[in-house]
Amino acid sequence: MNTDVIIVGAGPTGLMLAAELRLGGARVVVVERLAEPTGQSRGLGFTARAMEVLDQRGLLPRFGPVETSPLGHFGGVRFDYTVLPGAHFGARGIPQSQTEDVLERRAAELGADIRRGWEFRELLAGEDAVEVTVAAPDGEHRLRAAYLVGCDGGHSAVRGAAGFDFPGTPATRRMYLADVVGAGLRPRMLGERLPGGMVMAAPLRPGVDRIIVCEHGAEPVEQDGEPDFAEVADAWQRITGEDIHGADTEWVSSFTDATRQVTEYRRGRVLLAGDAAHIHLPAGGQGMSTGLLDAVNLGWKLAATVAGWAPDGLLDSYHAERHPAGARLLMNTRAQGMIFLGGADAQPLRELLGELIEHDAVKRHLAGIVSGLDLRYEVGGGDHPLLGRRVPPVAVHGTAGQTSTTALLHPAQGVLLDIADDAAIRDAAAGWKDRVLTATAAPAGAGQPLPEHDAVLVRPDGYIAWIGSDPAELTIALHRWFGDPAG
Template sequence: MGLWLAGELRRAGVTVAVIEPRLERDSRSRALTVHPRTIETFASRGVHEPFVSEGMPLPGGHFGVLDSRLDFRRLPSPFPYTLALPQERTEALLEGQALDLGADILRGYEVTGFTEHPDHIAVRIAGPHGPTTLQAAYLVGCDGARSTVRTAAGIGYPGTPSTVLGWLGDVRLDEPPAPGYSSFGPAGTLMAVPMPGGLHRLAGITPRDLTTTWPGDLTLEELRENVIAMAGTDFGLRDPVWLSRYGNATRLADRYRKGRVFLAGDAAHQHFPAGGVGMNVGIQDAANLAWKLAATLGGWAPEGLLDTYHAERHPVGADLTATSRAQVALMTAFTPEGLDLRGLLARLITTLPDLNDRLAAQVSSLAVIYPPTTPGAHPLTGTRAPDLTLGDTGLFALLRADRHLLLDLTGSDRLAAYARTGLHVHTATPYQPPAEFAGVRAALVRPDGHIAWASAEHDDTALAGSLTAALATTHRK
């Protein structure tokens, strides 16, 4: 998320430096899943194709490894699937973009502390050439669950300790199961996820993993034993690339902003990696914060805009941690009662398409809605803008990192004059708009793809007046 944040800031013309302690990228796959909303975010800057071409598309995901998988093909997105793509490749692509855009990436350096001043923050770093101090307008901690930035800022990180240990192995399988394979029973839970390059990720939990005692590093022999116990075969697993354990410690920063310091990603929220959502939520944190920082530094942000980062993203983090805990409960329900509960929920997902759609939208971040701040706002306000077909282009292709998009859906350039206010104005009648856009004559879309204002007002004068009032809350006068 730090690399996406850096790229977004550079797209908006902001000077940015990324402080990275690692001399080289981590070669382990780590975060493997790229969700639909993340691909949409990349598409809104025209950089999604390398991810789509390299990643392995999978038609769905899971919730608590229930037997009924979530069908992402029903999602209202041009990318109704997840991508299996090792984090190393995701990072490499994002780093290349940030560098091409002019970001400074200082490898081998780490933040050791900072001093905040009324008009800047002095960030102390140490690296290959000794300690030095960087002066910046703001500091964003994207430095993980053990965040130095969060600790130095004195931001609380309350939550619950680990009580469950999951494990994974990225290996080659001579006899791989069918895509989407999972198994659950008294012996434990097991998932097999195909990866690019002929690898598979095997991940799971056994009843003996319900512990607070660290049993040591995972070995290939233990992985094989666990897989056989649950699947009756080891699928011919061999040649491990990465073996790991991880816990379910769950924490949420009590604030995402303190003065000139912000938190994003794991520095703001830690959770069990159920559904592969962590990196994706972090990228959405960055997407929300980047344009607000750019607007503030560019002088067009209204008063209090930066405070809306916490107001909008902290509830998303709270939902993330609660949903993660719920999935851990399902993934460790090895008792007869737990198995019956899992069976009931799996049947409901199969028989109630709306439940499938709601859970799939939640897992994929498509369901995120930022509550409107003004009474009587149109129901679209705060929702994610879909990729409407607008003449010979799509909405995603029109989004910019440095300004709002005004969709003039009147069909006659009635709002063209608003281009003088710094908006990107596009006039077109959407082709086959979704039901929620019925009657909408104009919409204002933020750089992060969420709708700031919409109106179905039929009177042109009243429509312009409503837009002018909305702009007073989104742009400095």
């Protein structure tokens, strides 16, 4: 074996996965066809749940001051996300290029082998290993690993080579995206619907605007490379009457409303994550964030499998947990596209949503979907309302002093929070001390959501796997998620 895991694609998903695998002790090679990062700002932030995930690995401070907005939208209908406790519309104004830089530096610090200018060509998947052929600047290479993960985007070569089924709905429209310089546009932050289509303009920094152009009747076309800005400016002028042909651009791209998801996230020793597993209309900045959550869910499970301590079925739980999350993403982005981009025929739907969204229950539901805060996995072990949900980010105080549930997750190990200071609980977990950190600590302050007299077992990805006070039940949960005890 050249390595334990080969990752194809050095976008946010692939880089986050590389870091997670290294935290779990797996050897990682990342191959990326681009010799240098694009520097493009396609994504402009991440959701509230993705922010928590970055924070639990100590990465959020690397982005500098992070601004969030309580006000967001669903399908262009604005509402206050803070009706759901802890929710917001996400981190705003962070270009994807910065996110990729932070994640690449982190993966390299942890020892990931990142090889740029190496393009995936062929795959041979066997029962015991995978063999990958790549084209590199110095010629063709073959790499052999225990597992391969395709994080190579919506046109994933890995997905095609491994024969994954990718059903869904084909594109019905073509849209343009560009960062324009010197156009002097008035802000259209949530977009403006006009007879000819929809346009959006949002200032990124002085003199630079992000624009989106969706012209009614613009059918999708197969095109090599990105469109010329003249195409974008022509469409903008047809819709708005404004001439922006004289503006400069930092980059130009196009996208469609095609919506697809693979039927399985794992085929033997080949797995998919991020846009390689699901594509959709960009809406609410959810795409990149969902890829990060895919990576954090998969990373510890795949590392445990490579290390040899993963219990039966742990790696398969990646598909079981993330496929429904991806399906929910596709459902809500399709709905938003119908509301936001539909013409006059969609106006009654917009009006109805405007009425419904006045109800707090509807706001909470929609905020939970878009922020990712409504996510709950099936983990078994009882019916406590926090089971399967992410551990709340709260301060805790105990024998080791003041810390937080977020800080305890920095090493990407499991965490047993011994709130009741119960020696029997600690003894039950002793055999897993190489995989689970036991912290005797209670939440600091009143009004926090964690139980006062129980223990809480948290998986490395931050999700609660067990709550209770019975050592025998804890032992069952430890076996289920962390395998047999050492020795």
